[in-house]
Amino acid sequence: MIKKIDNNWKFIGNYKKTYLKTIPTDAIDVMLPHNVKDLPHAYFSEKEYQFVSTYFKTIKIDEATKDNKYFLKFDGVMLKAHVYFNNHDYGEFISGYLPFSVDVTKDIKKGENKLIVVVDSREDKLIPPFGFVVDYLTFGGIYRDVFLETKPNNYIEDIYVHGSMDGNITISPTLSTNSKEESLSYELYFNDKLVKKFKENKIKINNPKLWDTNTPNLYTLKTTLTIDGKSDVVTRKFGFRDAIFKEDGFYLNNKKIKLIGLNRHQAYPYVGYAMPKNAQEDDANILKNEIGVNAVRCSHYPPSDYFLNKCDEIGLLVIDEVPGWQHIGKEDEWRNNFYDFIKRMVLKDRKFTSIILYGIRIDESPDDHELYSKANQIAHEFDEFRQTTGVRNFKHSECLEDVYAFNDFSGDRLSHGLDNPKTVHKDHKPYLVTEFMGHMKPTKNYDTEEYRITTALRFAKIIDDTYRYPNISGSFGWCAFDYNTHKDFGSGDHICHHGVYDMYRNAKLTSAIYKSQNESKPYLEVLGNKNIGDYCAAVGGKIYVATNLDYLDFYINDELVNRFYPDKNDYAYMPHPLIMVDDLLGNRMKEKFSKKDTKRINEVFNYIAFNGYGNLPLKCVLKVGLVLLHTHKKVQDFFDLYTKYMQNWGNESSGYTFKGYKNGKLAITKSLSPSTSFHLTYELVNPTVELEDSYDVARISIKYLDQNDSIMNYAFMPLELETNKNLEIIGPHLISLIGGQISFYVKCLKVGDGIIKIKSEKEIKTLKIHIK
Numbered sequence: 208m209i210k211k212i213d214n215n216w217k218f219i220g221n222y223k224k225t226y227l228k229t230i231p232t233d234a235i236d237v238m239l240p241h242n243v244k245d246l247p248h249a250y251f252s253e254k255e256y257q258f259v260s261t262y263f264k265t266i267k268i269d270e271a272t273k274d275n276k277y278f279l280k281f282d283g284v285m286l287k288a289h290v291y292f293n294n295h296d297y298g299e300f301i302s303g304y305l306p307f308s309v310d311v312t313k314d315i316k317k318g319e320n321k322l323i324v325v326v327d328s329r330e331d332k333l334i335p336p337f338g339f340v341v342d343y344l345t346f347g348g349i350y351r352d353v354f355l356e357t358k359p360n361n362y363i364e365d366i367y368v369h370g371s372m373d374g375n376i377t378i379s380p381t382l383s384t385n386s387k388e389e390s391l392s393y394e395l396y397f398n399d400k401l402v403k404k405f406k407e408n409k410i411k412i413n414n415p416k417l418w419d420t421n422t423p424n425l426y427t428l429k430t431t432l433t434i435d436g437k438s439d440v441v442t443r444k445f446g447f448r449d450a451i452f453k454e455d456g457f458y459l460n461n462k463k464i465k466l467i468g469l470n471r472h473q474a475y476p477y478v479g480y481a482m483p484k485n486a487q488e489d490d491a492n493i494l495k496n497e498i499g500v501n502a503v504r505c506s507h508y509p510p511s512d513y514f515l516n517k518c519d520e521i522g523l524l525v526i527d528e529v530p531g532w533q534h535i536g537k538e539d540e541w542r543n544n545f546y547d548f549i550k551r552m553v554l555k556d557r558k559f560t561s562i563i564l565y566g567i568r569i570d571e572s573p574d575d576h577e578l579y580s581k582a583n584q585i586a587h588e589f590d591e592f593r594q595t596t597g598v599r600n601f602k603h604s605e606c607l608e609d610v611y612a613f614n615d616f617s618g619d620r621l622s623h624g625l626d627n628p629k630t631v632h633k634d635h636k637p638y639l640v641t642e643f644m645g646h647m648k649p650t651k652n653y654d655t656e657e658y659r660i661t662t663a664l665r666f667a668k669i670i671d672d673t674y675r676y677p678n679i680s681g682s683f684g685w686c687a688f689d690y691n692t693h694k695d696f697g698s699g700d701h702i703c704h705h706g707v708y709d710m711y712r713n714a715k716l717t718s719a720i721y722k723s724q725n726e727s728k729p730y731l732e733v734l735g736n737k738n739i740g741d742y743c744a745a746v747g748g749k750i751y752v753a754t755n756l757d758y759l760d761f762y763i764n765d766e767l768v769n770r771f772y773p774d775k776n777d778y779a780y781m782p783h784p785l786i787m788v789d790d791l792l793g794n795r796m797k798e799k800f801s802k803k804d805t806k807r808i809n810e811v812f813n814y815i816a817f818n819g820y821g822n823l824p825l826k827c828v829l830k831v832g833l834v835l836l837h838t839h840k841k842v843q844d845f846f847d848l849y850t851k852y853m854q855n856w857g858n859e860s861s862g863y864t865f866k867g868y869k870n871g872k873l874a875i876t877k878s879l880s881p882s883t884s885f886h887l888t889y890e891l892v893n894p895t896v897e898l899e900d901s902y903d904v905a906r907i908s909i910k911y912l913d914q915n916d917s918i919m920n921y922a923f924m925p926l927e928l929e930t931n932k933n934l935e936i937i938g939p940h941l942i943s944l945i946g947g948q949i950s951f952y953v954k955c956l957k958v959g960d961g962i963i964k965i966k967s968e969k970e971i972k973t974l975k976i977h978i979k
Contacts, residue, residue, distance in 0.1 A: 208356070210355050211352055212264065212353050213239035213901030215236070215265070216236070216241070216263065216264045217264075218241065218260065218263070219234040219235070219261050222260065222261045227323060234263060238902050239901055240348075240351055240352065240901075241262075241349055241481050242350060242479045242481035245478060253694065256328055256344075256347040258328060259325060262324040263321075264323075264353075268315060269317070274360060274437070275358060276362060277310070277358075278310055278312075278355070278358065280308045281308075281309075281324075282352045283304060283349075283511070284302035284307075284348070288324050288327075292314050292322050299327075303508070306351075330345070333541045335530045335541065336507065336532045338536045342695075342703070343472055343474070346474065346479025346480045348479075348481055359434075361382070361432065363380060363439050364381040364382060366381070366441050367443075367558060368428050369445070370415065370447035370448070372415070372449040374413055375411050376395075376410050376412065377592075378428070380432075389433075389434050391406060392430075392431050393431075394429040395412070395427070395428055395429075396428075397426050418446025418447055418560050419448060419459055419460055424446055425446050426444070428444075429441075429442050443558055444560075446519070448560060450524075450563040451594065452564070452594055452609065454637055454678060456637070456677060457637070466502040466681020467721065468500045468524070469498065469687040470503070470642060470683050471506065471687045472687075476710050477938040483513075483902065484513045485905065486906070487514040488517040490514060491523055492521065493687075495518075496521065502681060503518070504526040504528065505526065506570065506686065508529070515556060515561060518559065522561070525559070525563065526562075526564045526596070527565050528598075529565075529568075529569070529582075533571045549565075557593070563594075564610060565586050565590070566597065567582040567597060568608065570598045571599065571614060580607055583595050583608055594608075596641075602631050609636065609637070611631075613641065614641055614643070616647050618665055618669045621668060625640060625669055625675075625676070625682070628679060639679070639682075643682060643685060644666060644705070645686060646705060647665075649705055650717065651704050652709060652945065656737075656741040656742070657743070657748075659735065660734045662716070663753070664751065667753075668777075668778075670720060685705055689706040690702070690706070691710075709946075713908065713946075716735070719734065720753055723783050729874040731753075731754040732753045733879060734785075735750075744819050746816075747816075749787055752786040752787075752865060752867075754786055757773075757870065759771055760868070761790075761864070762863065762864040763864075764861055764862055765862075767794070769790050771786050772786065774787045792852055796808070811827045811830050815853070831845055862881075863880065864879075865877045865878075877915075883913070883914060884914045885914075887909060887910070887972070888910045890907070891907055891974050891976065892908060894977065902956050907963065907974065909965070911924060912947075924944045925943045927967075928951065929965075930961065933958075933959050934962070936954075937951065953976070958978050961978050962975055962976075963975075
């Protein structure tokens with residue numbers, strides 16, 4: 208039996224030896240997950256959470272018998288935890304991103320049991336990822352769940368089950384006993400229906416329902432250990448699948464697919480790492496079902512089990528990674544901690560079907576033959592079924608792992624996406640791009656439109672190159688969500704604005720590139736609102752549309768301009784190239800000219816519209832001259848004609864309409880026009896929240912839109928938040944839109960209806976969460 212014990216803790220932000228005898232009167236009531244200090248979303252010091260603090264918990268036990276073993280299981284404490292139980296010192300444990308267990312059998316008793324955890328959240332140079340400055344923050348606290356686990360004296364320590372696509376099941380049990388009288392039995396279920404009972408550790412079933420990204424079928428293995436009439440039962444969910452990287456690409460169940468993914472940091476505004484189940488699952492859902500990627504890299508540490516379990520459920524492929532960033536310690540203690548982290552990562556996460564690769568090299572570190580030879584060996588020792596990789600940021604590195612991974616930041620211009628893999632390494636090994644962009648073009652939702660579009664186009668070029676080279680297994684953009692970082696990185700505000708979503712889980716324009724490659728539903732997004740004041744000299748340039756549709760019809764002021772198709776010249780390889788609208792005149796001109804002169808006018812007008820009057824090339828000047836010669840017009844007549852059809856400056860602004868078609872049928876209509884009316888939209892991401900031993904969270908997303916449902920990227924409207932006693936706002940009660948959007952989280956504390964009031968200058972909106 209395992210019981211979550213996240214509720215009814217006490218906390219104080221320091222430590223004194225006297226606390227081991229008496230809880231200080233100024234200790235506050237807290238629930239787990241918990242961060243040692245709430246922080247602003249920007250502009251603070253990372254030193255603010257780096258201190259020693261103390262947690263207190265009274266655990267009530269109805270019965271404690273000698274027939275049972277009792278364990279305290281901590282899923283994540285940043286960084287070190289010194290555990291005291293019933294006045295006995297159990298020593299210090301290194302946790303960070305990995306769980307640890309404490310056997311408290313000898314001291315547990317019926318009634319009240321006193322647990323004290325002294326948490327050291329300071330950076331330690333002998334523990335990865337530390338040793339030098341790290342480009343992310345490691346927020347302090349008991350930030351994941353704590354459990355009390357009750358086991359019989361002879362128990363199952365762990366069960367690892369692997370299912371291959373041909374129906375072979377391999378089970379690796381780890382038991383607390385070596386008794387010859389032990390009895391292990393297995394039951395295999397699918398959709399709660401018994402498939403097979405057996406006792407062998409290796410069997411084969413016929414025609415298993417496979418796990419993949421579209422149909423993530425999961426089976427349940429129930430394992431029972433029976434000794435002397437007492438049983439211990441452990442269940443594991445798993446899928447039948449084969450996932451392998453080959454020299455020519457990645458294969459899932461013998462089908463070659465491109466990994467189109469993003470990197471993810473697990474940090475959130477205000478509370479850092481301390482987020483419960485719903486937030487972890489929400490991130491997985493955003494990645495797979497909203498952004499539309501098929502893979503995620505857990506940079507640069509193992510994530511929450513809730514996140515990985517959701518990846519299993521929805522079919523999101525995962526690259527797991529050992530804690531670290533750039534620095535390799537030379538000290539024996541640092542290196543032994545690194546080896547220990549690899550072992551613990553594999554043992555923690557090998558049960559998840561979605562994991563296809565272990566990152567066992569410190570991200571962007573130099574070569575170290577001794578360190579990485581042993582690291583690779585450890586990973587394969589504890590999981591023989593998965594491959595390993597190591598991420599580097601320089602070419603021709605020694606590759607001791609199964610897959611050569613490279614952070615390719617060469618895409619610093621629109622004409623180039625990724626380097627040819629042949630220029631990166633000469634090993635006959637699979638190749639994977641694990642990071643791109645990010646710090647090459649940090650982007651905020653309130654940056655100028657021209658800047659945001661350029662970022663999106665760079666992502667498009669890189670994804671196109673991912674498909675261009677058949678032996679690139681895939682690419683992972685840096686990154687999914689903005690994140691807090693040390694003072695030495697980011698934008699001076701302690702934020703790296705590298706995400707395709709912001710820290711509040713709101714979309715940036717770049718995410719449209721990913722969404723347009725998804726086949727699940729029709730999608731069309733115009734890159735930008737095309738307001739001329741957002742561009743130098745009011746020259747807006749060509750219009751780009753991210754879409755998975757077949758073609759679109761483009762209208763100006765309800766007049767059809769032309770039909771446009773995917774741009775297979777600039778984006779020849781990606782499944783759904785951008786559509787480029789490079790004609791704003793089309794057939795709209797009513798004046799009659801010869802066919803050749805009409806073509807000349809069209810070419811010159813569009814050149815000026817997309818490039819401006821300055822430095823008009825000679826060929827355009829000659830074309831204008833020919834038109835004037837043939838029509839006996841004056842130069843002013845030509846410019847008057849341009850103003851009539853093309854120029855918005857000083858005239859009534861144009862309205863654009865895009866009608867996208869799939870299989871000959873109208874699928875989506877999107878309009879752009881000067882914003883004249885505005886409204887707020889509210890999305891309650893978790894309308895129903897189920898509580899266990901502690902709180903969970905719900906996310907509310909707010910957007911400020913115009914009459915065309917376009918986001919008002921320069922809106923910073925203030926909002927006031929209010930809740931009833933069943934909820935608690937995470938962060939301040941007075942917030943503002945950031946680039947026309949904001950999300951906030953609420954803690955759901957008590958069963959019943961949670962009421963949220965959102966007050967703006969326009970209205971008061973009431974939302975209700977059902978908490979059960």
